[in-house]
Structures are given as structure tokens and as C-alpha cells.
Amino acid sequence: MTAYDARFRVWRGDAEGGSLRDFTVEVHDGEVVLDIVHRIQATQASDLAVRWNCKAGKCGSCSAEVNGRPRLMCMTRMSVFARDETVTITPLRAFPVVRDLVTDVSFNYAKAREVPAFVPPEGVAAGAYRMQQVDVERSQEFRKCIECFLCQDTCHVVRDHEENKAAFAGPRFLMRVAELDMHPLDAAAEAGLDRKRAAQEEHGLGYCNITKCCTEVCPEGIRITDNALIPLKERAVDRKYDPLVWLGSRIRRRSDSDPR
Amino acid sequence: MAQVERQQWDVVVVGAGGAGLRAAIEARERGARTAVICKSLFGKAHTVMAEGGIAASMGNVNDHDNWQVHFRDTMRGGKFLNQWRMAELHAKEAPDRVWELETWGALFDRTPDGRISQRNFGGHEYPRLAHVGDRTGLELIRTLQQKIVQLQQEDFKEYGDHEARLKVFQECTVTRVLKDGARVSGTFCYERESGRFFVLEAPAVVLATGGIGKSFKTTSNSWEYTGDGHALALLAGAPLLNMEFVQFHPTGMVWPPSVKGILVTESVRGDGGVLRNSEGERFMFDYVPDVFKEKYAESEEEGDRWYEDPDHNRRPPELLPRDEVARAINSEVKAGRGSPHGGVFLDVSTRMPAERIKRRLPSMYHQFKELADVDITAEPMEVGPTCHYVMGGIAVDSDTAATVGVPGLFAAGEVAGGMHGSNRLGGNSLSDLLVFGRRAGLHAAGYASEGGARPVVSQEQIDAAAAEALAPFHAAEGAENPYTLHQELQTTMNDLVGIIRREAEMAEALERLAALRVRAARAGVEGHRQFNPGWHLALDLRNMLLVSECVARAALERTESRGGHTREDRPAMEREWRPVNLLCRPVDPPPADPAADRIVLVRTRTEPIRPDLLALFEKEELAKYLAEEELCE
Structure with missing residues (x-):
């Protein structure tokens, strides 16, 4: 050439x-x-x-x-x-x-501040954390995120609807909630914080109608919709109240090599 | 008179990579109101490029490991030129710094019993690198970033303002450290987005700006690595230490040209990858130097057995320290046994199953597939040396990270010198950032809280800094293009002060650098101050030229080969040079003529190594490194 x-x-x-x-x-x-x-x-x-x-x-x-x-x-x-x-x-x-x-990507940094941080388990000293590889892998997939914000850019909830920005954290930060919720040692619940409910009520999870656009543009190949957003929806509300979750559970595809 | 906004802080941290963020967290937790200022977006720092892991002797995979072994490996890797107290503190504190990350939410790969997994790496006697696949640096940055957000959430609860006690000024550049007499008084900065100037007034400033790689053509470093902190320290009167030591990582991509220099992690070799020349030979067996002879395998069979049974076999020579491997690759290519695009072959495809490669080395798989059409599970990679890291840096006190002679100025991470001696081991960088980032933040906060009158920033200094920064907009007819100057600088350093050095070439480099300084004084830019990359580069050129002069001058002076400094005309490591530090000091007052030298070299003697640390080595080994008079002592 x-x-x-x-x-x-x-x-x-x-x-x-x-x-x-x-x-x-x-x-x-x-x-x-x-x-x-x-x-x-x-x-x-x-x-x-x-x-x-x-x-x-x-x-x-x-x-x-x-x-x-x-x-x-x-x-x-x-x-x-x-x-x-x-x-x-x-x-x-x-x-x-x-x-x-x-x-100006400051929207993303503002949303990052709205997600409560990891809550360390009480009574477990630094150095005494024990977790199995299979248990950390779920959150590790989401921590591959390089914060390019392509998912935030492509998500039609905000792409053409400026008015939704206040109420919707976007795929990247809903995935952050899922990451913390699946962290084997996160002690949010013990501290009185319900991450699943917060996702629904504070971060706008309900706006997501799982069209998977975010997953398609992710340069890291993170299965944002299948592995973060749908499971979070499933855990957030009883599935009978959200027909999209039911639909998502039918059309979901996970890669063959993925044991989860 | 330049009207600029002034803000008051206790501690200003310049740089938001691993060292800067760790320093900021510590300073804020010690009660100092802390500002972090960085050239890129928050969370994009060069630390994200670190792949292999964080070295810490936790002993999770091999329980023979401890801080003494780590200390020994670090000193050997640096050919005993390391500031030994730093190497000691680093080895002792690294495990705590890693465990602490877990309490902030980091998720490292695990051992079967649920502890942090550790992998093998060049120069480390035992599996020692805590890691997350081959994206450990990203995990480190994200964890520190999220810890900072957590502290800001606390402040929001308490004060109603996320940034009450800890603020990140992202996409801003510092062009001068300001002083009140001898003391630090703040920083002069511009916002990249608007070009607006502002001043952060503070009694303590921590420099954590990383490295200098963008002065070289083939490099694994990002655009940010223009030696800003090195230059800011020099301009403020603080000396640099041993700047001749520049690490060329043995394995950068060599093809296609647009990705030349991009890093191929050492984990490829740590996990079993081997180097071959065009004749299919595992050539590293021919390049084991005398000082390492007893510690490395003599046959392929022994090297291969080591992966399964490290207690009864010696490690393969592919896992020698980076300087040795880089030189070996260079020699093979020169001898005509290179790969089609001027590198050698790094093969992992015949060493482990495809699934395992994809799991252990996902970024490498992705990088080669996407950028070079190479499937590393089926064919070898082509690799060659790339400028990766500078061991030299700002001279600092080992315990406090304070610079020499400028009260209130601290430095940590790659920008600080001493820790790694003449050559850094892989994995010792991320741990360095955490150990000394924390120490810098701790002591900067302590210094800032000492009380007394706050230092004052004078209007004259602000006016001078503003005029300097605006000069590229006032260039006369025939202005120089900053992009052209940058390319010529990169070629000069790459070709004349690169991996293999010769006296005449380094002397020529100094002449060319003087000519480039003259032209850079006429650098001009188009457009206005709003997000103007041409202007930003014109300002960064000052720093790159100053730091390049330090590297070339120190390299010419040190008439031996050691670690990251290899001279064809002086090929041996000379024991008499072991206790010699070369300090670069600024010419004072700075000469008006841009062609004049900016730097004077001063020789100092290293502090004698503490006897209990020396006792960790065999006498015979010390005899290979230490100067005659040191052995007598």
C-alpha cells in the first residue's frame, strides 16, 4: 500500500x-x-x-x-x-x-459525583479482603471502562433530549451503580443505602429502554446493556412492573465464552 | 499589568496521575485545602497506560517474598545507583499502599484463596505484581479518582460545596512556580479551554507531572510528557538528579508506523512469552551479563521449567531487567537478525492456549488485532525498544519528597529522581507513585500548616509570567512553526541521545539544541487563546528543550555504561562511577541569549548505604558494584 x-x-x-x-x-x-x-x-x-x-x-x-x-x-x-x-x-x-x-463533557463529571462511593465493610482491615475471582469478574468488566463517554453520547435518552439530562445518569454511570452493587464486599446496604432503588429513583434507570446502542459503541466491548443495565433493572423492581425487563430477558444474548 | 484571578489554597498539586492524586488525597485527609491541576481531563493521566502491575512484596503467591527481597531486586535493577533510603521506604510501604486501594474499591485479580494475585516480572525474584489483567494503571487511576470523588461527596454534605476542600482544575497548565524570596508562593496557570490566566496562591506545591518522553521520536508516552515538572523545578531553582538515565522499554510496537512505540506490556514475557530473532533463536540466553549470571537459566528447558517450579529452577533471561533486554534487541537488529520491520519477534502464541492469552492479556490482544491486524494468539508480535521512562528527575529528600533548596516545593512519581537509580524495574513505578505520592502529600500538608505569614505573590512575577506565555502570539515575520520544531527536537534526541550513545553525537546534540532554542524563541502561532493546541505546544517546547539539554549534558559527562545509559565508546560499568550523582543546576541568572547554556553540571557523592541494608547482599555481589573505597569503609 x-x-x-x-x-x-x-x-x-x-x-x-x-x-x-x-x-x-x-x-x-x-x-x-x-x-x-x-x-x-x-x-x-x-x-x-x-x-x-x-x-x-x-x-x-x-x-x-x-x-x-x-x-x-x-x-x-x-x-x-x-x-x-x-x-x-x-x-x-x-x-x-x-x-x-x-x-464540554462536564455533564459526566457531575453525574459521577451523584453516585455514592464504595462503602468499605466494617471490621475488615486493609489486607484482609478476601474475594473469589469469579465474584470480582462481574464488576471488573465494568471497570474496564475508559470513560470515553461514547455511550453517554449515543444514548438517545439524552442525545436528542436535553431535558432528560437532569434526571438521567446515562449508561456509564448506571453501569457504575451496577458495578458497586455487584462488588462482593460493598457494604452499602449495611449503611442503609439501597443502590438498586437509587438507580431507579435517583439515576433514571427507568428511562433506559435497552436498545443496546451504548453496547454497540463501547470501544472496550463492555456488554453494558446485558451485563449491567438489565441485571440492575431486574434487581431494582419486581419484573412484572417493567415489561421491558421481561422483554429484555427474552432477547438477551450473552457471548458463549461468558460463564455468567 | 496583567489582571488575573487569584485563589488561595494550602497545597497545590501539579499533575493528576497516580502520584498527584495520591498526594492530593493525603494532603486533604491531613486537613489541607488542596487544589489539583492537570493538563488533561480528570482520569485521563498517563498512568492509565501502565499495564503490568504494582510491585509489592505481599507474598500472596510465594511466601518467601518480603520487603528485603524487594529492596535487593530494586537496587540490583538500578545498578546500585538508587537513593537507597527511597528504595527501602518503597519496599516497606508498597504492600500497605496496595491494600489501601482495596478499601477504596479497587478490584485486583485474585489468587485461589481469595487474596490479591501477583505475577512475575523482569528483575523481580518472586511473583510480586498486583494486577488487573493488563490494565492495572487504569484500575489505579480510577480508584484514586473515585476516592477523590468520595472525599468531595463528604465535603458536599458538610459544606454544601463539592470543591470546598479538594478541587481538580482539569485541562489547565502551570507555566511557572512562583516564589516569595526563597519560598514557594504558588503557581501561574492558564485554562486550556479559554486561554484565561489565573494564579493559585499556596505555601506548598507538589510537582507530580510525570516524564519527558515526548522529546523522543519513538516513545510509549502521551503528549502530556513534556517534562513540565522537571522544567518548573529548574526554573524555580531546584536541581535535577542523574538525568542521563532514560529507560527504553524493550518491547514497543514497530509496525505499522503510526503505532510505532506503543507499549507491549512486559507481562507478555512475565506470563511466558519468548523473544526470538529472524533465525528462530531465543537470543536472550546470549545476553546475560556477568552480574546476573547465577540468577538466570542457562538453557531453554530450565527456563521453561521455572514457570512451574520456581524454587528449583532459574528464571528465563527474557525476564532480565529492561535495560539488558532493550540492548539485546538492539544488537540483534543491528547484526541483521531482526524482523521484517526492524524489531524482533515476541511470541506468546506457541506458549499458551488462545483463551488464556485473551484472559491474561486482553488489551494486548485487542491492540494488535485493531491496530496491526495481528492475532497474537496465532502469530508472533514484532517489537523493538521505545522511550518509556526517565529515572532521573528532581532531586528530593527520601523521607519527605522535599526538593533541594526551595522550601515548600515537593516532587513525587516519575518527575522525582533517585528511587530507581540507573534503571527502573517494571511494576516499581505504580508502587513508587503511591508510596511517594502519599509522602509528598503528607509533608506538603505539614509544611503548609506550620503557620506564620503566608508567602506573597508579587504583581511583577505575574506580569513576567503572562508576558512569557503570550510571546508566541507576538512573533514577528518568519515565525517558526512549533510542530516543526518539536519534530526536529524529537529526531535530535532519538538519533543522537537515544538508546546507544556516542561522545561526538551527544556533543552535536547539544549544538542542535542550542540552535533549536534560538528558533523556539521565535515560535509563533495562529488564532486565539481558546483551546489552541499550537499555542500549548509552543509553551511546552521551552520545557522539552530545557530537559533535553539536561539529558544530553549529563549523558556526555558520564563516561561509563550503566542501566538506562549505554555508551558505545564506554561500554563497561565502572565501579568508580557508582557513588557519583550528576546534578543539573540552572545557570543563574538565566542568560538572555537563547543560544547560551541553560544548565551547569555539578558532581556530588551519594550518601553511603546504611550497613544493615548492605548486609542484605553477599560480599561477592557487592564487589561487582561498589567502588574500591566504598568496600573498604
């Missing part, structure tokens, strides 16, 4: 407004979309704003929408596009634009 010139359309602007700008950029073997954005910065638009850090899919900073789909730019290879295809990059739609591809 050799270098070629690709056509890019990148949204540029700020809170006041903006538009798509055209760029023609050289693309080399094995490159990802973030490489191309960096080349535009270095050669054509030094002030093009973009967040990034690790460039290895581990930090979750370079989230954007590539041809309308929420993705990490560092993990989107140029080889998935045809050479004559125009690649369009726009900022995450569910969050207010700061500048160019950078959005």
Missing part, C-alpha cells in the same frame, strides 16, 4: 456556531483517523482543537463522531474507508461544543 490523498471534512467552530471545512491530506500505511487530524494540525491548521492522550485506546480522550458514528479517533483505522470516500469528523453531539472537536 502506498500513500494517497484523502478528503476530509472537519467541523470547525465554537459555541457561537461553525461549519464543516474541507481538507485534502496525505494518508500513509496503517494510519488511524487521529494521525490525519494531527497532520492537519501540523501542516494546515495549527489551532485545530482536539483532545487526545495515549493514542492507544486506553485513555478515552479522542472521542468524536466519524461519519456520524461515535468512535475513538485513535482506534479508527483509515483502511476501513474507501480511498475516494470523504471522511467527516464532527464533535460529540450530545455535549456542548467548546471549540472544533472539543466538547
Whole structure:
């Protein structure tokens, strides 16, 4: 494979407004979309704003929408596009634009603060925690989350409904509730905190109608809907009051290798 | 006169990786009102890239392990140049720091009896690394992040304000540590989003900014690693220690070019992966140095048996310390036995079943599949050395993490020097962050509470800092492009002060750095101050150029090879160099001419190693490392 010139359309602007700008950029073997954005910065638009850090899919900073789909730019290879295809990059739609591809993601940090933290078990000293691998694995899957917020961006509960943001924590933080609820040693209940009820009453679990969009965009492959949200719904309310839970339990698919 | 917002805090922590967050937690729990300031979003720090684990001698997998063994391994790995008191504190306190994470909600992988599992790693005698698959750094950051949120929830209950006593200023950069006479008085900062300047006034500042890798072309480091803390300390008058020691991790990706340098965790080898050259040979058996001869297997059979029966066999040489493995790979490639893309082969596919690989090394499986079209369960990876870590750093007091000569300034984590000597063992970084992050927070809070008049931030300092930060917007005609300057700096350091060094090349590097400084003084940017990466880079260049000068100057001075400093013209480790520390001090006052040297080197002697710690080693082993006069003492 050799270098070629690709056509890019990148949204540029700020809170006041903006538009798509055209760029023609050289693309080399094995490159990802973030490489191309960096080349535009270095050669054509030094002030093009973009967040990034690790460039290895581990930090979750370079989230954007590539041809309308929420993705990490560092993990989107140029080889998935045809050479004559125009690649369009726009900022995450569910969050207010700061500048160019950078959005204001403070919504997520506000929601993180609303989830009560891990409650350590009383009378168990540091160093004396005992847990079985099979028991920690459920929460470990959710702790793979790199907080790229692609699930928060794609979830239609808030994507097109700004008014729902106050009442809905979004998949990432409902998953955080599930993670704590499944932690083998979390002592929330002993401290008088019902995480399941809080998920329903305070974090808006009922808004989720398990369309699995969050799972589809997760770059870590976390089965957010199947393994976090549906079990949380099942534990939160008696299933007969939530037909969607009943439906979810029918259409659920878990991977074969997954023993859970 | 620059009108900027001023805020008053007790402790300001610069950097929100493992060390910074641990320092902030400690300072806040000790009652100090604490501000954390970081260049990225909260929770994105470079620590998330750490894969293998946290070294701590809990003895969960092999109960022969204890702090003394960990201390010995650390000193051997660093070729005895380590600040021994730091290595001692680190080995003693690491288990408590790991267990404490569990009480904050961390979920490590488990042993069959339910304790924290520990894995093998290069240079560690026993399985010692607490881990979560190959994403341990992410677990560490998330746990500390969530602990900070928990403290903020407490404050919200008490004061109605999450940020009453602990606030994170995310996506903000510090360009100067401010002083009142000799003492620290705060930091000058800008908000990346708006470009707005502000000042955090505080009697104590903790630098926890990580490393310097972005001065090199091939690196595993993120954009944040521009040596900010190193430069801030120097500019505030605090010296750096042994900056010639830069770790090239043996296994970075080499193909395709856009991912060159991205880390391939040492866990691949810890879990059984082997290195082969193009002739299919496990070449590491040819590269066991004399000081390690008795501790490593001599045949493939013995090395393979070790995984099952470590008490009666010696470990395979793939698990030598990183400096040895990196040099070996470099030599194989140079001898024409490299892989098609200029690395060697790292194979785990023939060593364990596919399911086990996916479970133990999920990120590696994912990374190669997604970025290189390589299925590591079916074929070998191609790997080569990548700039990974700087052992050198700000000179600190071992117990308090206080810098030298600047009261109120502390440093912890990668930005601090001494702990790792000339070479860091894998897994000793995450534990370093926790042990010394906590100590820095503790002593910074103590210092801040000592009472007396708060130091004052003068308007002159603010005006000078603001003018310096705005200079790239006032560049005249023919301004230099910061991206071009950065690329040239990376090429210079990679090619001339890289993994294998030669006198003439390092001298040339110093000349090129002087020329780059002259051009960087003319760096100019387009646009305005709102989230402008060109401007941010132009400001970071000052730091990268200063730190690169330290590395090149110290490397030229040290006429031996040791750990992360390898000289082709001086290939032997010289015992006379063992007790020598090289301190980089700023030229005072700073020269107006950008071409002039910024750094002077000062030689100091290391503190003699305490006798009870020396007694942990055999006499014969010490004779290989210590200088003649040290042995007599």
C-alpha cells in the first residue's frame, strides 16, 4: 500500500456556531483517523482543537463522531474507508461544543459525583479482603471502562433530549451503580443505602429502554446493556412492573465464552 | 499589568496521575485545602497506560517474598545507583499502599484463596505484581479518582460545596512556580479551554507531572510528557538528579508506523512469552551479563521449567531487567537478525492456549488485532525498544519528597529522581507513585500548616509570567512553526541521545539544541487563546528543550555504561562511577541569549548505604558494584 490523498471534512467552530471545512491530506500505511487530524494540525491548521492522550485506546480522550458514528479517533483505522470516500469528523453531539472537536463533557463529571462511593465493610482491615475471582469478574468488566463517554453520547435518552439530562445518569454511570452493587464486599446496604432503588429513583434507570446502542459503541466491548443495565433493572423492581425487563430477558444474548 | 484571578489554597498539586492524586488525597485527609491541576481531563493521566502491575512484596503467591527481597531486586535493577533510603521506604510501604486501594474499591485479580494475585516480572525474584489483567494503571487511576470523588461527596454534605476542600482544575497548565524570596508562593496557570490566566496562591506545591518522553521520536508516552515538572523545578531553582538515565522499554510496537512505540506490556514475557530473532533463536540466553549470571537459566528447558517450579529452577533471561533486554534487541537488529520491520519477534502464541492469552492479556490482544491486524494468539508480535521512562528527575529528600533548596516545593512519581537509580524495574513505578505520592502529600500538608505569614505573590512575577506565555502570539515575520520544531527536537534526541550513545553525537546534540532554542524563541502561532493546541505546544517546547539539554549534558559527562545509559565508546560499568550523582543546576541568572547554556553540571557523592541494608547482599555481589573505597569503609 502506498500513500494517497484523502478528503476530509472537519467541523470547525465554537459555541457561537461553525461549519464543516474541507481538507485534502496525505494518508500513509496503517494510519488511524487521529494521525490525519494531527497532520492537519501540523501542516494546515495549527489551532485545530482536539483532545487526545495515549493514542492507544486506553485513555478515552479522542472521542468524536466519524461519519456520524461515535468512535475513538485513535482506534479508527483509515483502511476501513474507501480511498475516494470523504471522511467527516464532527464533535460529540450530545455535549456542548467548546471549540472544533472539543466538547464540554462536564455533564459526566457531575453525574459521577451523584453516585455514592464504595462503602468499605466494617471490621475488615486493609489486607484482609478476601474475594473469589469469579465474584470480582462481574464488576471488573465494568471497570474496564475508559470513560470515553461514547455511550453517554449515543444514548438517545439524552442525545436528542436535553431535558432528560437532569434526571438521567446515562449508561456509564448506571453501569457504575451496577458495578458497586455487584462488588462482593460493598457494604452499602449495611449503611442503609439501597443502590438498586437509587438507580431507579435517583439515576433514571427507568428511562433506559435497552436498545443496546451504548453496547454497540463501547470501544472496550463492555456488554453494558446485558451485563449491567438489565441485571440492575431486574434487581431494582419486581419484573412484572417493567415489561421491558421481561422483554429484555427474552432477547438477551450473552457471548458463549461468558460463564455468567 | 496583567489582571488575573487569584485563589488561595494550602497545597497545590501539579499533575493528576497516580502520584498527584495520591498526594492530593493525603494532603486533604491531613486537613489541607488542596487544589489539583492537570493538563488533561480528570482520569485521563498517563498512568492509565501502565499495564503490568504494582510491585509489592505481599507474598500472596510465594511466601518467601518480603520487603528485603524487594529492596535487593530494586537496587540490583538500578545498578546500585538508587537513593537507597527511597528504595527501602518503597519496599516497606508498597504492600500497605496496595491494600489501601482495596478499601477504596479497587478490584485486583485474585489468587485461589481469595487474596490479591501477583505475577512475575523482569528483575523481580518472586511473583510480586498486583494486577488487573493488563490494565492495572487504569484500575489505579480510577480508584484514586473515585476516592477523590468520595472525599468531595463528604465535603458536599458538610459544606454544601463539592470543591470546598479538594478541587481538580482539569485541562489547565502551570507555566511557572512562583516564589516569595526563597519560598514557594504558588503557581501561574492558564485554562486550556479559554486561554484565561489565573494564579493559585499556596505555601506548598507538589510537582507530580510525570516524564519527558515526548522529546523522543519513538516513545510509549502521551503528549502530556513534556517534562513540565522537571522544567518548573529548574526554573524555580531546584536541581535535577542523574538525568542521563532514560529507560527504553524493550518491547514497543514497530509496525505499522503510526503505532510505532506503543507499549507491549512486559507481562507478555512475565506470563511466558519468548523473544526470538529472524533465525528462530531465543537470543536472550546470549545476553546475560556477568552480574546476573547465577540468577538466570542457562538453557531453554530450565527456563521453561521455572514457570512451574520456581524454587528449583532459574528464571528465563527474557525476564532480565529492561535495560539488558532493550540492548539485546538492539544488537540483534543491528547484526541483521531482526524482523521484517526492524524489531524482533515476541511470541506468546506457541506458549499458551488462545483463551488464556485473551484472559491474561486482553488489551494486548485487542491492540494488535485493531491496530496491526495481528492475532497474537496465532502469530508472533514484532517489537523493538521505545522511550518509556526517565529515572532521573528532581532531586528530593527520601523521607519527605522535599526538593533541594526551595522550601515548600515537593516532587513525587516519575518527575522525582533517585528511587530507581540507573534503571527502573517494571511494576516499581505504580508502587513508587503511591508510596511517594502519599509522602509528598503528607509533608506538603505539614509544611503548609506550620503557620506564620503566608508567602506573597508579587504583581511583577505575574506580569513576567503572562508576558512569557503570550510571546508566541507576538512573533514577528518568519515565525517558526512549533510542530516543526518539536519534530526536529524529537529526531535530535532519538538519533543522537537515544538508546546507544556516542561522545561526538551527544556533543552535536547539544549544538542542535542550542540552535533549536534560538528558533523556539521565535515560535509563533495562529488564532486565539481558546483551546489552541499550537499555542500549548509552543509553551511546552521551552520545557522539552530545557530537559533535553539536561539529558544530553549529563549523558556526555558520564563516561561509563550503566542501566538506562549505554555508551558505545564506554561500554563497561565502572565501579568508580557508582557513588557519583550528576546534578543539573540552572545557570543563574538565566542568560538572555537563547543560544547560551541553560544548565551547569555539578558532581556530588551519594550518601553511603546504611550497613544493615548492605548486609542484605553477599560480599561477592557487592564487589561487582561498589567502588574500591566504598568496600573498604
